Amino acid sequence: MNTQMKDLTAKVANGFMTRREFVSRAAALGVTAAAANSMLAGAAKAEAHGTPVAGGTFRMGISGGESTNTQDPASWASDVPLQIGFFWGEPLVELNPNGTLDGLVAESWEGSADAKSWTFKIREGITFSDGTEVTGDDVLKTMERHSNEESKSGALGIMQGIESMSAEGQTFTVNLAIGNADLPYLMADYHLIIQPGGGFDDPAAAIGTGPYTMTEYEPGVRAVATRRDDYWAGSQEEVAHYDTIELIVLNDATARTAALQSGQVDAINRVEPKIAKLLDRAPNLTVNNIAGRGHYVFIAHVDTAPFDNNDLRLALKYAVNREELVEKILQGYGSIGNDMPINAAYPLFDETIPQRPFDLEKAKIHYEKSGHDGSPIILRTADGAFPGAVDAAALFQQSCQAAGIPLEIKREPNDGYWSEVWNVQPFCCSYWGGRPVQDQMYATAYLSTADWNDTRWKREEFDEMLLEARAELDIAKRKEIYSKMGRMLNEEGGVILPMFNDFVDAVSNEVQGYVGNPNGPQSYWKTFKYTWKAA
Secondary structure, X not given: OOHHHHHHHHHHHOOOOOHHHHHHHHHHOOOOHHHHHXXXXXXXXXXXXXXXXXOOEEEEEEOOOOOOOOOOHHHOOOHHHHHHHHHHOOOOEEEOOOOOEEEOOEEXXXXXXXXXXXXXXXXXXXXXXXXXXXXHHHHHHHHHHHHOHHHOOOOHHHHOOEEXXXXXXXXXXXXXXXXXXXXXXXXXXXXXXXXXXXXXXOOOOOOOOOOEEEEEEEOOOEEEEEEOOOOOOOOOOOOOOOOEEEEEEOOOHHHHHHHHXXXXXXXXXXXOHHHHHHHOOOOOEEEEEEOXXXXXXXXXXXXXXXXXXXXXXXXXXXXXXXXXXXXXXXOOOEEEOOOOOOOOOOOOOOOOOOOOOOOHHHHHHHHHHHXXXXXXXXXXXXXXXXXXXXXXXXXXXXXXXXOOOOEEEEEOOOOOHHHHHOOOOOEEEEEEOOOOOHHHHHHHXXXXXXXXXXXXXXXXXXXXXXXXXXXOOOHHHHHHHHHHHHHHHHHHOOEEEEEEEOEEEEEEOOEEOOOOOOOOHHHHHOHHHHOEEOO
């Protein structure tokens, strides 16, 4: 059974997909209905031993941690801090593997007919890990903190469209200047962890409504958490099965893989595609990959020379050999990109936007037209930027040289990359996990006022179209607006997006109940919450 079919059967076994949906998805993969049902029956037998088991320790080897990390949700920008954050904290809602929303701190939500007003009902009796009860006012203050430009929150962009907010008892209400049917999805953003008093007094206190409480924390090195007996979502037999969770920061891919193979950890993220197939043959572990919205990028600040010249940006875009990068860097675990952050995983994707080809002649023409003086164009990279980032930069350099573009690579240390290079230096390697809807992706990274606008893309026309799309309830018209935005980024943006990556994780075969989630790695950073170890 291939990886995709294994993932589908696991979703059925864990209640995330119906049998009918399974047969339909299997058919899309070329599997007959008879074979699909037979496969599902076999998987059901294999899952007979799969009743959740409470107890034990779950150890994770995770890349994407630095000594500068904090537990303030506003600052989270890489896998380790937000993975740790989900140990102890939760937003109002979360994205499940089917792409729909489940309630966390909020048990229900309802919008007005024009989608301008949304009311969230907060669960009764839910408490923070310090024992205090969660109220609508805690939610309100949390949102106010992330709406405050001084907080430098990564969620600032998606909060821009909010006109007013209020709380009364166990309800929280959001009023928008322009209607937005996607507003509940925005509340799933991992920065918007609900904290006592909004986190104003001590944003890094690690007090939230999550299933675990922190007992040890050494930034960039290690974190340990123990299960809360009073977790609101149920007993240990129902969810959050482990007694203890340990996260070890392993930025080096070789060390991370060796730790899993030797049994020092039970799960790892960012399996290098070049070894994924070989690693999957090991008898004691399984490699899981799932396609989604994640993308690996070269980002240029459009307000900084020489990248303020669109001909230079186009020269770089035409000089990227996308097929080569997907083949050699992703080893097939992904697909080519088109210099915009949206792919077919988004429901309103426009498949008619022309794919930019690898064209050295056009790269030469645009480079000459740019009038660049021939000085080195420095691209900064690091192993931790994304799996294979250093090799990807080298391949990019080779194709640029063939077009006469003087690209120079500067390798940076992993520690400090996300605080001192990304969103600071004018040209570097990076990655995005994507967002559930186009509005959120654009609002987070391309809205003029977004704190995480890492290409310095600031276009009044683009901002106006984003707001227009939010208010447009006609799906066809909304898709047309998003298409114009995508074409604008493709032609003028500072994002050079050669490939969309699969999320590739690996887990020990002792770990049961794993279900891939296309919204992010490690089951959208929830492997610790929904898996257990075989008795």
